[in-house]
Every structure is written in structure tokens, then in C-alpha cells.
Amino acid sequence: MTRVWDVPVHDSTQAHDVRVAVEAACDHVGLGADRTADADLAATELATNLLRHAGGGRILIDTADDGRPVVQMLAVDHGPGIRDVAAALRDGYSTTTSLGAGLGACRRIADTFDLHTAPGRGTVVLVRMADRRTTRRAEAAPAVRPVRVGGVHVPLVGETCGDAWACVPGRDRLTLVLADGLGHGPEGARASAAAVDELRRVPDLPPVEMLRRLDDALRGTRGAAVALAQLAQHTGHMLFAGVGNVGARLRTERGWQPLLSRPGIVGAYRPAVVPERQLPWKDGGLLILHSDGLPSRWAPPEDSYLDHRDPAVIAAVVLRDASSSARPARDDTTVAVMASTPRDRPL
Ligand SMILES: [Mn+2]
Incomplete structure (x- = not known):
């Protein structure tokens, strides 16, 4: 089960909270001592940056396992933005008195580093730390044109998000799933994790048949809302099907299209008919599930x-721009993004 930490950073004591959370995340996935120390350094820099340059923000920490343990950190702020990104990325640019290493050091030690900044809207910085003692699980040859996926979780309370997202590769298809277990927290997470586990067992079924399998697999849980978007080899199309309240929007040549799910609860109440939509998936395709x-x-x-940024950065920007302190979240929140564009723009 994925654990997540949402750490507000508005004063220097909270920089300590970030380090505690990152160390817990590293421990949770079994990251080695060296990489834990690197993650600690990056966390300190990200927190210090938020305090010094953005008037505070939050750091979202997520764990994953793509065959090797990964800890993802996203620093998110509503600050003024970074005027000179190139300068900010140079080692030694940071004005911090503690380490003086700044974002340049984060980039150097991260397995993935990315950043999006917009004047007056704020900045998102992504750092992923993976274990280097283990090698990535050997995936089958890419089943579809390469796509990039990423996401962000925010728990309503505690360290368990009742939502789950995953990208499930099959022989000739790739499925992006977002599952929202009923309610929130651990019981919700049990249902959404059961959905992802079952999908990994049947990665080659079309979405509607996957949903049927999930109906059985989720009996005994609270049930979940589930949306599935599937790319098949060579077709240039995406198949979409969903049950329950998961939002989905796809950008096509005709603009952003909402993809609607049927009302219902997977594992508890199945609608009589679940339609499967077929949509074009072309270069420039961008899908957001939430x-x-x-x-x-x-x-x-x-x-x-933003298209050329890591999908986790896109997800965090969507989340940040939708949130406001006037309307605090009332549920676990997850945003997952699939993008067809290559990450070809340098920072
Ligand atoms: Mn929900």
C-alpha cells in the first residue's frame, strides 16, 4: 500500500518535519543508507527553498516500487516563481547558509529531477530518488508508443491515501487506472489497492472486461470508483471506461474532452451497462484522471x-492551481497524468 506524506512548510521547524517524513518514506521502501542521506539532503534543500523564496508551501512525499524502491518528493508553492531557472540550477546558487547547494545539487543527486515555474503562480519541483543497488524490473518491450505517466497523492488525514493510481502494461496494451476506495484512509486504500492488484493479473483485457473482473475482486471491500484508460498497440486510439466518480479529461485536436463514467460502485453496485468509449490518441495527447x-x-x-515536464509535475500543477485555503480538501485527492509528448525541452 502506498504511503504518502503531505508536509506543510511555513517555518523552519517544519523543515525538520520534512526530513522526518522523507526518512520514514525511505525506510518504508527500503532505500539504502546512501540514497536515504541523498534524499535527506534534497528534502532539506526543497524545504529551505520554500521558506526563503516562496513564502512557504508544502512537500508531498510518495513511495513507489517499479521493481526498485523509489521515493518521490514534490515541492509545491504559490510563490512568485523563479526568475532565472538556469541560475537557480547552478550549484552554489542557493543562499541557504546550511548547505549552499540548492536546486543544482538536487538535480545532480536525483534519479529524476524536474521543475515548472510560472511568474506569480508558483513553482513545482520534482525529485525522485531510487535505490541504485537494485536494477529496474525488466519490462517487456514497450507495448505501445512510448508514453510518460506520473501522479500525485494527497491524503485527507494521516499517511494513507484511499486512492490509488497505476500504469499496468500488458502484451499489446497499456492501462492507466485510477481507483478511489469509498470513504478515505486505510479502508479506502484496501479497496483501491485490491483494484490495482487485480488489474495486474489481467493486463490484456479490454477496460469493460477489466471492470467486470474488478467487481468480483472488490467484493469484501468497501468498493471503489474506478476509471480505466487503455492504449492499444498500433491503433492510435484510447479506450475509456469507468464506474463511479473519477474525473477524466483528454486533450485532443478538438480541445479538452470530459470522459464520463457511469454512476455505480465497483464491487458493490454495478450499472446495467458500462459503455467503452474509443477516442483518438495522437501526438500531443494528454490525459488527466483525478x-x-x-x-x-x-x-x-x-x-x-508544461507538456514537456514530468507527468507528476503536471499533476502537481493541476492540484495546486485547483486548491485554495478557502476551500480545503474534504477527501483524499489523487491526480494521474499520461502524456504522449517526449520530455525534450531542457529546463
Ligand atoms: Mn473520493
Whole structure:
């Protein structure tokens, strides 16, 4: 079960909280001592940056296992933005008195580093730390045109998000799933994790048949809302099917299209008919799935520079721009993104 930490950073004592959370995350996935020390350094820099340059923010820490343990950190702020990204990335640019290493050091020690900044809107910085003692699980040859996926979880309370997202590769297809277990927290997580586990057993079924399998697999849990988007080899199409309240929007040549799910609860109440939509998936395709913790009036990003960022950064920008302190979240929130564009723009 994925554990997540949402750590507010508004004063220097909270920089300590970030380090405690990152160390717990590293321990949770079994990251080695060297990489834990690196993660600690990056966490300190990200927190210090938030305090010094952004007037505070939050750091979202997530664990994953793609065959090797990974800890993902996203520093998210509503600050003024970084005027000179190139300068900020140079080692030694940071004005911190503690380490003086700054974002340049984060980039150097991270397995994945990415950043998006917009004047007056804020900055998102992504750092992923993977274990280097183990090698990545050998995936079968890519079943579809390469796509990039990423996401962000925010728990309502505690360290367990009741939502789950995953990208499940099959022989000739790739499925992005977002499952929102009923309620929130650990009981919700049990249902959403059961959905992802079952999908990994049947990665080659079409979405509607996957949902049917999930109906059985989720009996005995609270049930979940589940949306599935599947890319098949060579077709240039995406198949979409969903049951329950998971939001989905796809950007096509005709703009952003909402993809609607049928009302129901997978594992508890199955609608009589679950339609499977077929949509074009072309270069420039961008798909956003989100649980209902995201305020419904969120707007899809219009910033084409964002397309070339890591999908986790895109997800965090969507989340940040939808949130406000006037409307605090009332549920676990997850945003998952699939992008067809290559990450070809340098920072
Ligand atoms: Mn929910």
C-alpha cells in the first residue's frame, strides 16, 4: 500500500518535519543508507527553498516500487516563481547558509529531477530518488508508443491515501487506472489497492472486461470508483471506461474532452451497462484522471511548456492551481497524468 506524506512548510521547524517524513518514506521502501542521506539532503534543500523564496508551501512525499524502491518528493508553492531557472540550477546558487547547494545539487543527486515555474503562480519541483543497488524490473518491450505517466497523492488525514493510481502494461496494451476506495484512509486504500492488484493479473483485457473482473475482486471491500484508460498497440486510439466518480479529461485536436463514467460502485453496485468509449490518441495527447478530492472547478492546463515536464509535475500543477485555503480538501485527492509528448525541452 502506498504511503504518502503531505508536509506543510511555513517555518523552519517544519523543515525538520520534512526530513522526518522523507526518512520514514525511505525506510518504508527500503532505500539504502546512501540514497536515504541523498534524499535527506534534497528534502532539506526543497524545504529551505520554500521558506526563503516562496513564502512557504508544502512537500508531498510518495513511495513507489517499479521493481526498485523509489521515493518521490514534490515541492509545491504559490510563490512568485523563479526568475532565472538556469541560475537557480547552478550549484552554489542557493543562499541557504546550511548547505549552499540548492536546486543544482538536487538535480545532480536525483534519479529524476524536474521543475515548472510560472511568474506569480508558483513553482513545482520534482525529485525522485531510487535505490541504485537494485536494477529496474525488466519490462517487456514497450507495448505501445512510448508514453510518460506520473501522479500525485494527497491524503485527507494521516499517511494513507484511499486512492490509488497505476500504469499496468500488458502484451499489446497499456492501462492507466485510477481507483478511489469509498470513504478515505486505510479502508479506502484496501479497496483501491485490491483494484490495482487485480488489474495486474489481467493486463490484456479490454477496460469493460477489466471492470467486470474488478467487481468480483472488490467484493469484501468497501468498493471503489474506478476509471480505466487503455492504449492499444498500433491503433492510435484510447479506450475509456469507468464506474463511479473519477474525473477524466483528454486533450485532443478538438480541445479538452470530459470522459464520463457511469454512476455505480465497483464491487458493490454495478450499472446495467458500462459503455467503452474509443477516442483518438495522437501526438500531443494528454490525459488527466483525478479522484473527487480535486475541486470540481479545476481547469486543465493551457501552458504548452508544461507538456514537456514530468507527468507528476503536471499533476502537481493541476492540484495546486485547483486548491485554495478557502476551500480545503474534504477527501483524499489523487491526480494521474499520461502524456504522449517526449520530455525534450531542457529546463
Ligand atoms: Mn473520493
